[in-house]
Amino acid sequence: MSTTAETTATTGEPASGSDGITAPAPASSKGVCSVRHGLALLLHLCNFAISTQQMNLSIALPAMVNGTAPPNASSSVTLGDRNGTLMGLKAPVYAWSPEIQGVLLSSLSYGSFVASVPSGYVAGLVRPRHLIGAALLTVSALSLFIPLAAEAGVALLIVLRTVQGVAQVMIQTSQYLIWVKWAPPLERNQLITISISGLMLGSLTVLLVGGFLCETLGWPYVFYIFGAIGCACSCLWFALAYDDPAAHPFISAGERDLIARALAQQDCEPDGSLPIKAMAKSLPLWSALLSQFSEHWFFYVLMAYLPTYLHSVLHVDLRASGFLSALLLGVAFISIILGGLLADFLLSRDILSLLVVRRLFTSIGVLFPSLFSVLLPWVSFSLGVTMAFLVLSLATSSLCQSGALVNFIDIAPRYTGFIKGLSLVFVQLSGVIAPTVSGFFLSQDAELGWRNIFLLSAAVDVSGLVFFLVFSRAEVQDWARAQTLTRL
Template sequence: MNLSIALPAMVNGTAPSSPPNASSAVALDDRNGTVMELTALAPVYAWSPEIQGVLLSSLSYGSFVASVPSGYVAGLVRPRHLIGAALLTFSALSLLIPLAAEAGVALLIVLRTLQGVAQVMIQTSQYLIWVKWAPPLERNQLITISISGLMLGSLTVLLAGGFLCETLGWPYVFYIFGGIGLACSCLWFPLVYDDPAAHPLISAAERDHIARALAQQDCEPDQSLPIRAMVRSLPLWSGLLSQFTEHWFFYVLMGYLPTYLHSVLHVDLRASGFLSALLLGVAFISIILGGLLADFLLSRKVLSLLVVRRLFTSVGVLFPSLFSVLLPWVSFSLGVTMAFLVLSLATSSLCQSGALVNFMDIAPRYTGFIRGLSLVFIQLSGVIAPTVSGFFLSQDAQLGWRNIFLLSAAVDVSGLVFFLVFSRAEVQDWARAQTLTRL
C-alpha cells in the first residue's frame, strides 16, 4: 500500500522536463477559488503511466515467481527464522526506496521485486506457525485474527499515508512504516518460537493443552512431495480453485472501487478514499468475527468441520454475488450502494474460515507448499480480473460495470459449486506420514 499512496506525490505530471531532484511548485485551489503555491517537500519524477504501472506490479512479479519455491523452503526451514528474516529484509528495503527512486527507476523496480519475494515468504510461512500452535477448536479465530492484520495495515496506510505525503513528504511514508517493520522484526525473534515446547514463557498448563489438542495431528513437514497424488486430488483442487474465484471480486473491488465511486456515483476522490477505508475497516472486523463464530460452532459441536467449511464458503460467496449483481440497479443512491458494498465485504470475509483455510485440514504437513501454490492462483486472479474488467469498461462505460459484476458473480459461484462437491475436511491419504509413493 505504501507505494500506491505515495506514487501520486512522487510523480510530477505537470512538469515532465524538470530534473528528478528539483523542488517544484504545486498549484492547489482553495475553497475561495484562489490559487496557492506550495513548495514540494520531496523530489518528483517524470515517470510515464506505463512506468508507474510496472512499479505497482513489480511487487507481484517477485511474489509470483517465489510463491511455490518459498512454500517448499518453508517446510524445510524453521518458520520463525524465515518469517523474521523476511520481515527484516522487507522493512530494510522500504527504507531504501527513496534512495532507489533517486538512483533510477530500474533500481526501484528491482528493489520492489525483492520485496515481493520477501513478502511471499511471510505469507507462506505464517500458516506453519499455526500448525504447531493453534488447537483445532481455536484455529479459525487465531488464523483470522492474524489475517485481519492485512486489512488493518492497508487501512492504516490509507488513512495516514496521504497526510504524511502532504506534511513531511512522500519519503517519510517509507521511512516510518519501514521503521515500524524493523521494530516488529526485532520483537519477533525474542518473542516467537516454532513450537510451544520450546517457548520459555508460556505456562505448563497452556503447553500441555496445546500438546493434547495436536497429539493426533500429523504436521511434521516432509522434504519429499507427493506431486502425482496432489495433482489427482480433487479436494486439493477445490481449495485452489476457490482461492482463484473468491479473490476475483476482491481484486475488482480493490482495483476499481475509487473509479466506480467517482465515475458512477460522482463521489470526489477524497471522499472515495474515506469510503474505501470504511470498507477495509468492515472487512477487518468481520474477518475476526467470522473466525470466532466458526470456532464457537465447532467447540459446541453444533456443526462438523466439513459443514462449517462449506456453510461459511456458501454464505461468503452467495451473498456477495447477489449484492454485486444488484449494484448497477441501485447506483442512483450512494447510501444503498455503500450498504451493499459493506454487506458484500462483511459476508465474503466468512470465506477466510471456509475454503481459504481448508488446505490446513486436508494436508497439514504440506501447509507451506500448498499455501505457496494457492498464492499462485490468487495472483493469477489479481492479474486476470482487473484486466478483463478494464476490457469491459473500454467497450462500453455504461454496460461495462454491469458485465463486470455479472462475471464476478458467475466466477465466484462456479468455484463454490466445485468446492461443495469435492471438498473434504479430513487429512488425505497422500498427506499422511505412511505415504510411500513419492515423485
Template sequence: MSTVAEMRATEEDISNDNDLHTSEVQTSRKGICSVRHGLSIILLLCNFAIVTQEMNMSIAIPAMVKPTAPLNHSNAYTERSPTDSQEYWNETLKGFKAVAPVYDWSPEIQGIILSSLNYASFLAPIPTGYVAGIFGAKRVVGAGLFISSVLTLFIPLAADAGVTLLIVIRVAQGIAQVMVTTGQYSVWVKWAPPTERSQLTSIATSGIMLGSFVIFVVGGLLCQTIGWPYIFYIFGGIGCVCCLLWYPLIYDDPMNHPFISTGEKEYILCTLAQKSCSPSWSLPVKAMIKSLPLWAILVYSFCQYWTFYVVTVYRPTYINSVLQANLRDSGILSALPLIPGFICTILGGLLADYLLSRKILKLITIRKLFTAIGVLLPSLLNMSLYWVRSSTSTSVAFLIMSPAINSFCFSGAFVNILDIAPRYTSFLRGLSQVFTHTAGAISPTTTGFFINQDSDLGWRNVFLLSAGINVLGLIVYLIFSQAEVQDWAKE
C-alpha cells in the same frame, strides 16, 4: 522441533501430575490470554506491516510525479467536470511538491513501477512454502518481514537514484512479502489446536484489512502534509519494530518456547497428539494432483481472488467516477468497507470454533457453510451495485456490507488446507497463492477492457462476470471439499 520421544515424555508427565495440572490445562483451553493468542496478535501486526508496505506506492505515486503526468484512474468514463478535476489535481499536487521532490515519470513508467512488486511473486510462493515447512516459519517469515521493511526505508533514496534501481528494489520486496504471507501458515501446524484454528488464523489475517484501512486513510494525508517519503519511512519503521517482536517471542514449536505455561503447552500437545506430523523433504506430487479436495481449494482460491482484486484495485475508481466523489473522499470511502471486514473476520473465526467445540456442526459443514455465506451474499450485493448507482448512500452501504460478509470465507475454504494436509500446509498455501496471483494478473486487465468498451454497461458486465466466477468456485468447493486429513498427507 519436538521429537516423538519428547512428546511421549511430556504425556507421561501429564499423566503423573494430572490432578495438579487439570485446572491449569482447562484455563489454557478457555482463556484468550495465552501465548498462542499472543502469537496471532504478533502475526496480525506483521500482516498489517506487509500490507501497508505493499500498498504504499500506489498511494504515494500521485505525489511523486509532476503535475503534468497525473495518474488518471477514471480514464474516459468519468462524469465529473474536467475543469473541476484538473483544478483539484493541480491544487493537490502543488501541495505535494512543496514538501517533497517530484519526478518526470511517464504513465507507462508509473505502471511498470506499480506492477514490479508482482513480477517475481508469481513464482515465489511454492518454494517459500516448501522451505518454511522444512526450516520453520520463524526464519522464513522473520527474514521476509525484515527484508521488506528495510527495502521500504530505502525506496525514497532509490527513487532519487533512478527508476531502474527502484524497480529492482520493488521486485525484491515482492519476493520478501510472499515469504511472510505464505510462510506464516506453517506456524499453526504446531500451535493451533483443531478447535481454535479458525479464530487464531482469522485474528492473524485480519491484519490485512486493518493495514489496508490505515494506508487508505492516512497515506494521502502523510503525503500532502509532511511529504511522500514519510509514508515509506513510517511504515517501514513499523515493520522493523514488528521484527523486534517477532524474533524473541516467536518459536516454531510450543515445546521450545521459554515463556509458555506448562498448562498451555500440555493442552496444545494433547490436542495435536493424534494429528502430530512433521514436514518432509519429499512431496507426494502425483497424489496431490489427483486430490479433488485440494483442487476444490485451489479452484476456489482463483475464483475468490478474481473478485478480490477487481474490488481492491477498482473500488477507488468506481467511487470516484460512478459515485462522483472527489479524490480525497474516495480514499476515505474506500477505507470504510475495511472496518466491518476487520471485525467480522475475527468474529467469524470465533463463531466457527464455537460451533465446532460445542459439536453443533461438523467441521466440513462449518467450512462449507461459512464459504457459501461469504460468496453468495457479497456476489448478490456486488451485482446490485450497477442498478443502485443512482443512490450514493445505498451504493456505499453495499460496498461496506460486501467485504464484511465475505470475511466469513477466512473461516471456511481458506483455512481448509490446515484440515486436509497439515504436514504440507506451507507448500500448499504457496501453491494456492500461485492461483491467486494468476487471478490478480488477469482480472484487473479484463475489468479495464470491459470499462474501456462501454463506460456504463462495462461496470455491469464486470460485476456479473465476477459473480459468475465466484459462484462457480463455490460450487466446485461444495461438491469436492473435505475436512479429513488426506491419505497422502499422513505420516
C-alpha cells in the same frame, strides 16, 4: 473448570467432538492472555507491516511524479501545511511516464508471483520463526532505502521492489506453518483470522494516513515510518515468537499440555519430499486451490475499480471515495475476526462438524456477495443503498477466510507451506485477470460494462463454490500422511 476439562485432567485422555476433532481444555488455557493468542497478535503486526509496505508506493506515487519536470530528471518541491505556511520540507519529484509507473506498481507482484511456490517449499524446510523474522526485516529495511533508490534510478527501484515481493511472499507462506504446531483445531479459525486481519488493518491505515504524510512531511516519510514500524515488528518477532510450544520459555505447563493433547493425533511434521502425482489427482486439493482464485476475483475488482465506480457512477469526489474505500476495509477487518470466532464457537460446542463449517461459511461468503454485487447496477441511484450493499458484500465474503480459504490446512497439514505458496499463484492470477477483464468491459461500454463486471464476478464466484461443495473434504488426505511412500 468445566466437566470436560476435569475429565481430561483426571484421565489424561483428550475430549473429542463428534467429527473426531480433539477438543482443547478450557479454563486457564483459554483467552486472549494465552501465549498462542499473543502469537496471533504478533503475526497480526507482521501482516500489518507487510500490508502497509505493499500499498505505500501506490499512495506516495502521485506525490513522487511531476509531469512538468524534464525527462530523466528530478527536482525538489517545497511543501506547505494546509494553511499555506511553508514548512521548509523538500522532497524530490520525478518525470516518470505512465508506463514506468505501471511497471513500478507491478514490480512487487513480479517477485511475489515468481517466488510463491519455491518459498512455499522452502518454508517446509526452514524454521518459520527464522524465515518470517528475516523476511520481515528484509522487506522493512528495504522500505527505508526506497527514497534513495528512487533518486539513484528507476531500475534500482524496480529491483528493490521485486526483492520486497519475494520477501513478502515468504511471510505469507510461512505463517501458516506456525499454526500447524500452535493452533488447537477448535481454535484454529480464530487464531488465523486474528493474524490475517492485520492485512486489512494495514491497508486501512495507509489509506487513512498515507496522503496526510505526503502532504505534511513529504512522500519519503511514508516509507520511513512504515519501514521503521516493520523493523520494530521484526525485533518483537525474534524476541517473542517460537516455532514450537515445547520450546517457548514463557508458556505455562497447562497451555503447553493443552496444545500437545489437541494436536496429538494430527500428523503435522513438515516433510521436504512432495507427493506431486497424488496432489495433482486430489480433487479436495483442487477445490481449495480453485476457491482461492474464484473468491478473490470480486475482491480484486473492488480494490482496482471501487474508487472509479464511486466517482464515475455515483459521482463521489476522489477524496470521499478514498474514505469510503477505507470504510469497507474496516468492515472486512472486523468481519474476518468475528467469522473466526463464530466458526470456532460452532465447532467447540459440537454444533457443526468441521466440513459443514467450511462449506457453510464458504456458501454464505459467496452467495450473499454475489447477490449484492449483481444488484449494484440497479441501486446506483442511491449512494446510501450502494454503500450498504458493498458493506454487506465485504462483511459476508470475509467468512470465506474461515471456510475454503483455510481448508488446505485441514487436508494436508504436513504440506501447509507448499500448498499455501501454490494457492498464492491462483490468488495472483485472479488479481491479474479480474482487473484486466473488467477494464475490457468498461472500454466496450461504460454503462453496461459495470453490469457485466458484476455478473461475471458472481458467475466465477458461484462456479468455484459449486466445485468446492462437491469435492471439498475436512480430513487429512491419504497422500498427506506420514505412511505415504510413493513420491515424485
